[in-house]
Amino acid sequence: MKSPKGTEAGANRRVRLDIILIVAACVAFLGVVFIPGLRLAKSLSNDASALKFVSERRSYTLAVRNAVETLQDRLDSGGYVQAPLDQLRKAGEGLSDAVTRMSGAREIGVFDTPTETTALADPQIKASVTALDREWSAYRAHLAPLVAFHGIPFYDSESAGTHLNPEGRKLADATTLALQEARQAIPRMDADFIAVTDALEKSAAASTSRLSLVMLVGLVLAATMVSFAIMLQLARKKQEEAVRDAQAQMQRIFATMKEGLFLLDRDLVIGSAYSAATKDLFKRDDLAGLSFEELLKGLVPEKTLDTAMKFARVLWSERTKENLVKSINPLGEVEVRFQSEAGGASTQYLEFDFHRVRAGDDIAYLLVSVSDVSARVALANELKASQEKTQAQIDTLLNLLRVDPNQLSSFLGDSDAALQMVNSILREPAREEAAFRKKVDSMFRQIHAIKGEAAAIGLTTVEERAHGFEENLRALREKRELTGNDFLPLIVKLDDLFTHMQSIRELLGQLSRLQEVVRNTGRAPAAGAKPARATKPGAGESTIIEPLAAGADLAIMLKQLAERVGLENGKAARVEIAGAAALPNAYRRVVKDIAVQAVRNAVMHGIEAPQARRDAGKDPCGVIRIEVADQGAEGYRLTIEDDGQGLATEKIIASAVQKGLVSEAEAATFGPKQVMRLLFRPGFSTYEKATKDAGRGVGMNLIANLVNESGGKIGVSTSPGKFTRFTINLPATSAAGSSHEAA
Amino acid sequence: MDGRVATLKMMIVDDSNIIRRRIERSQQIDRLEVVGSASNGVEAVELFKRTDPDVVTMDLTMPEMDGIECVERLVALKPSVLILVVSALADKATAVEAIERGANGFLCKPFTDRQLNGALEELLGGR
Known part of the structure; x- marks a missing residue:
C-alpha cells in the first residue's frame, strides 16, 4: 500500500536536502583543504629543492677563495699551478652557473613543471639573488686573468733556480689583486647566499605551518562529513526500519484479518497487496492483476455482475457522492455460488464494501472489503421463518x-x-x-x-x-x-x-x-363474601360450545363464504337459506359440500359486479337462494339459485372446445341440454384466472360427483341476465349415506 | 430581502403529489429554496429550463419520460446540477444506471425527514 502523500513529499524534501549538504561539503573541502593544500605542498617542495640547490652551490665561494689562495702559495713557492687553476675554473663555472640559474628563476603557472630554482622567484629572495649576481659579476672580472692563464709561469735554470717569468709575474699580480678583492667580495656573496637560504627556510616553515593548519581544517571537515554520513546512515536505517516495521505490521494485519481487503485501480484490476482472507473467500490464489470482473464471473448472476461493474465504475466519477450510493451497492449482500472441482456447489453470502482512496485530490484506488455474512443471513432467515x-x-x-x-x-x-x-x-x-x-x-x-x-x-x-x-x-x-x-x-x-x-x-x-x-377464577370471588363484580352465571359457556338449531351452522357458514368470496372478487352477495332444518343427518355433509361449491361458483361466475348489476337495473347485492324441501318418499330437493347473469351457451361451448373436452364440430350438434352437461365434465371452468376459489374447473364436476355418489340427480336451468338454478334431487335417507361415506 | 436569502434553487420531480409535498415540507436546509415541482420527465425538463435549479430530487418511475432519461437531459442542460434520486429500491440495476447517467446520489423510499435532510446535506457537500 502507498503511504499518504504528505510523508512522501516530506521524504523527497529530505533527500534533496541531503544531496545539497553533501555537495556543499565537497565544495568546501575542495576550496578550503584540497586546493590550498596542493598549492602549499607545491610551494613547500619548491622551497626544499631550491634550498637544496642553493646549499649545494654555496660552497663554490669558498672553493674560489681557496683556489686563489692556493694559486698564490704555489706562485710564491714555485709550485705547480695547474691544479689550483683548474680548481678555480671549475668553482668559477659552478658559481656562474648557479648564479645564472638563480637569477633566471621565474614565477610559473599552476600547470607548469617547477624547476629547482622556482622558489627563488619570490620577490624578497630575488633582491638577494640580484645582489649576488651583481657581486659575482664584479668579482669574476678579477678572476678573468687567472682563468685565462695557460702555460707555465716559471723559468727553470740551474743557476738561479726557479723564477717567475713575465707571464708568471702578471699572474702573480692578478692573483694578489683577486685575493685582496676576495676579502671583500666573498663574505658579501656568502651573506647573500645566507640571506637566500634564510628566506627559503622561512618560506618553507611558513608553508609547513600553513599546511598543517589546512590539514587540521581538512581533518575537522572530514570528521564532520564522516559524522554527518554516519548520522545520515543511521537516519536512513531508522527510516528503513520504520518502513520495514510498518510493512511487517501490514503483513500481519493482512494475514490475520478476517475480511477480504484489496485495491482496485482505475481499470478495476486488483492490486498486488491483499489480505490473506481474500484468497480464502474467493478460493483462488491468482488475485494480483486479476480484473474485478474475472473475480466475480460465474460467482454471481450475469445481471448482478453487470450492475456491480457499473457501480464500481461510477465510484470513480467525482459526480457520484460516495455516501449517497451505498444503499444501491449491488454487492451489499450477495449470494455467491462456488463450483467445486468434485462437481458440487456451495453457496455463501458475501458483503462487499467500496471506499475511495484518494492521493491528494484525485481518486487513486477503490478499497474493497469483503466479508462472509452467511451466518448473519442464515440467522436473519431463521428469525424470519420463526417470526x-x-x-x-x-x-x-x-x-x-x-x-x-x-x-x-x-x-x-x-x-x-x-x-x-x-x-x-x-x-x-x-x-x-x-x-x-x-x-x-x-x-x-x-x-x-x-x-x-x-x-x-x-x-x-x-x-x-x-x-x-x-x-x-x-x-x-x-x-x-x-x-x-x-x-x-x-x-x-x-x-x-x-x-x-x-x-x-x-x-x-x-x-x-x-x-x-x-x-374457575371468575367463580372464585362469587363464592366469597364480597363479589368484585356482577358475573352472569354461566356467561362463559356460550363462547365455546352452544348448541345451534339444526341447519343454522350451515346458514352461517354459507353466508360467511359468500361474503368473503364476494369481498375478494369485488362483488356483493347474500345467502338466503330455507328448510335446512328438514335435512336428515345423513345428508348434512353432502348438502354442505354441494352448497359450498355452489355458493362459491355462484359468486365467482354468476353474480355480476355491483356496477354491472346497477346498469342492468338490479340490486347491487346479489342473492343466492338455497332451499331444502322434504318430499317424503321422493326424498329431498335441494334448489340453489342465484340472480346473476345466467349461463351463456356459446361461452360454455367455446370453453369446452378450448379445453379439448369436445370438438367444434361435435359441439355444433349439441342441444341446450347437452351443452349444460358440459358444465359437469371434469376439467371444465369458464373462469380465466386460477384462484383459490375458482378456475380449477372442478367445482361443478365435484357437485355432480357428490350427487351421483348419493344416488341423486342434478338439473340446471338458466335465463341469460336473470338467474341460474341448480335443482338436485336426493333419494330418501334409507337409500343414501353409505355410498357417500365410502367415496 | 433579508440577509438569509436561499442561495440554491431546488426542483422536486415525482409523479406522486403526496411525495412532492412531503419533500417540500420536510426539507429544512436553509440554503435551499424550492422553485417548483414536476410530476413527469417532460414537465421537469420544461420547468428546469424556466427556473434553472441547482438541486433536483428525482423519482425514477414516472409517466411520459422516466427519471433515468430525465437525469440525462438535465445534466446535458446544466452539468453542474446536483441530482438526488428519490425512489423505491425495487431494482438496483436501474438505480445504478441513474447514477451512471449523471445523478449524484440515491435516497430510498420510504424515508424519514432526517434521512432526507441528511442526504440533501451530503449532496450539497462543499457547496
Missing part, C-alpha cells in the same frame, strides 16, 4: 377464535375423516394408469372439499395447505403418464396437513383449558 411461524400460529389462533365452535368441531371431524380417506387412497395398491388416475381424482375431491370448508369458516392456514395439495394433484392430472413414484411428494403434503390439523386441535385444547381457568 412467520409465530405469526401463522397467531393467525390460526385468531381465526379459531372467530370461528363458530360448532362449525369448527364439525369441520375438524369431517376433515379428519377426509384426510384418513386420502391416506387410505394413497395406500391403495395400483398398477395401471387408469387406477392411478382414479386415485388422483378421488383424492382431489376430498382435498377440494376440505379447502372449500376451510375457506368457508375462514381457516386460511388450512385453506392454503389444501390449496398446495390440490396444486400437486392438478399437476398429476395433467401429466401424460403416471407412476407410483409420482405420489411420493403427496405423502409429505398429507403429513403436513395432518400435523397442522393436529396443532389446531392442540390449540383448541389449550383454549378450552384456558376457558376452564377463566371460568
